[in-house]
Amino acid sequence: MTPAVTPAARPRQVRRTLPTEEARDLLELVRELIHKEIVPVADEEEAAARFPREVFRRLSGTGLLSLPYPQEYGGGGQPYQVYLQMLEELAAARLTVGLGVSVHTLACHALAGYGTAGQRAAHLPAMLGGGTLGAYCLSEPASGSDAAALRTRAVRDGDDWVLTGTKAWITHGGIADFYTVFARTGAPGPRGITAFLVPGDAPGLTAAAPERKMGLGGSPTAQVHLDGVRVPDARRIGAEGEGFAIALAALDSGRLGIAACAVGLAQAALDTALWFTAQRHQFGRPVLDFQGLRFMLADMATQIEAGRALYLAAARLRDTGEPFSRQAAMAKLFCTDTAMRVTTDAVQLMGGYGCTSDFPAERYMREAKVLQIVEGTNQIQRMVIARDLAGPPGR
Template identity: 80%
Template sequence: MPDRAPQQVDRLLPTDEARDLISLVRDIAQREIAPRAAEEEDAGRFPRDVFTLLSRSGLLGLPYDADYGGGDQPYEVYLQVLEELAAARLTVGLGVSVHTLASYALATHGTKEQRAEHLPAMLGGGLLGAYCLSEPASGSDAAALRTRAVRDGDDWVITGTKAWITHGGVADFYTVMARTGGEGPRGITAFLVPGGAEGLSAAAPERKMGMKGSPTAQVHLDGVRVPDARRVGEEGQGFAIALAALDSGRLGIAACAIGLAQAALDEALAYAAERRQFGRPIADFQGLRFLLADMATQIEAGRALYLAAARLRDAGRPFARQAAMAKLHCTDAAMKVTTDAVQILGGYGYTADFPVERYMREAKVLQIVEGTNQIQRMVIARHLAGPETR
């Protein structure tokens, strides 16, 4: 059975421009993304043409400066765009979030000359980015990364392996964190590496339980030479840039999780209205009605949480704690809602004839990426109670 169009969520948007933007996104999602989602995910096909369309439509640089090709949209609006895209296909919503994450370092810490040279193509010129922090031996302990950049005249030579890279092998640029100094977070620097750089290659994509249309791969850097003009920020500033990017990126994951959960609820509601047992629709039975009510409540609570964090960010106020809370709650909610959607559909929910089994498989990764939910709890606790004592 084909995926259903996502429910038209009644959104509170700050401007007429934002309302027109959401209408555009819904139109693209329902015409170009949702109808292909099930078939392409099953086949493991990456929808590069969709990202090209999104770029041409001005949707790959929404939260960034219009002077450099961005959309000048507040995070409050950008995240609701992500939710709409993820409800149609998580590969697309998450892909836009990762591209935004990959663009963050240059957009916020690049020089005026760097931004003028690179950002227009990154934000509206059809390019697609990847963010390279994790490594095979450093995931949650990201500051232990081993990829090294060594100065050679006016260039840097980068050697190492990055792991779990979304868009690995298909990205046009990689924002790479590499060690330029001593051990620990202060020895890490950020670089903008072209996708076609000599010495850069990607391994075969990981074989995953979900998100099969989104390539995730190790990226190998074997003596990749980049000019110092592609160093982003000061030497040793890379880890701080990476963490700041993740604060914003976690809001993107939260919005994608709510989009996925909304799609699962929509499917469960439609099925419950159509499926009849004991002479009436199963939506009439109290046990199932309570389950649907709980699913809807978790979604609304998650949406309110990520939007509250986004408004803090838009106001220039600290939001790291709220971003961790949003990522934690929204991704846990997506896992619960998609699992309950499978339960509502019963045996049919366990088959690939309906999309809810795919939604459940996809939801799991959202509890892991951009900081596991155990890391989010650590972040929240540090904000509440201070650093752990040794």
């Protein structure tokens, strides 16, 4: 018996450990929105590479685009461990949505953490709850993993800065309403970089055609060109030369977002494989009854639970103000590698059907590979972990 071509079963109600009644209500809100607005069209929209801008407006309007930021500026005031669990739910429904929320949160981090009180009051309410969407601009065509080698320049001109250069691999490039841009204002190296908040409609800011990626076709990734873009000094975030430290601090938190997205994607793949193997019959019984397949499913579930525990442990450190850079790198590394293993196994469990676009398993597998690369490749994560453990090489 071959299962009818139907949408794969969506993720089951994963048991959550949420600290307050408010957080539990948020979870119900997220699941309701997923059920009504994301799941019914996710496969079709992703196949057509459509960006769900209306979904993001809905998330913004309900406060789900601002969960970890202060309430005084329109944020949700939630602990990071709560935010990440909501993010996992969104990513399990459609990774384009989960990743988009993570990137928007990343783009808000610099201003929320390092802006002046006046800057936060002027810009954060619209960024957090005004229906706008952000992008984070650090990487360049010639400086990906070596981000401190960036070449985009910002030159002072009176009360303005003039930005010139090209940013690469920018999620939401060309559709973002604001960009957190890191540019060189001083000597080569990490101490010569400054952060700026650039409006999406600034004259001289343009985007190239979106990259043709192997996965996440609904999430636009593009080069962003800055051709003499003028930015008032009032939009400089932090002190001159402080930009690289701001960028790295944002990435620590952003890596936890990617870890949560990876766990959500892996959970979706596991649930799809469970659904399929229960429906598919061979040799007179469901293939789910065969011990070899059951062992694969058990390993997949164990890896997912371990990844979830790892990112939540790192989030609790962040919530209590403890250092968490190493744990964030570990979570990003482990969870995205887990997503790659689990999605690959899901395709294997489904056999030939797993290789077809009639089922989402092959899409999950392609998307998992992207997560091993974004916001620092997993080789970079290993460098971060090793440096924290043993110090820089040669010491």
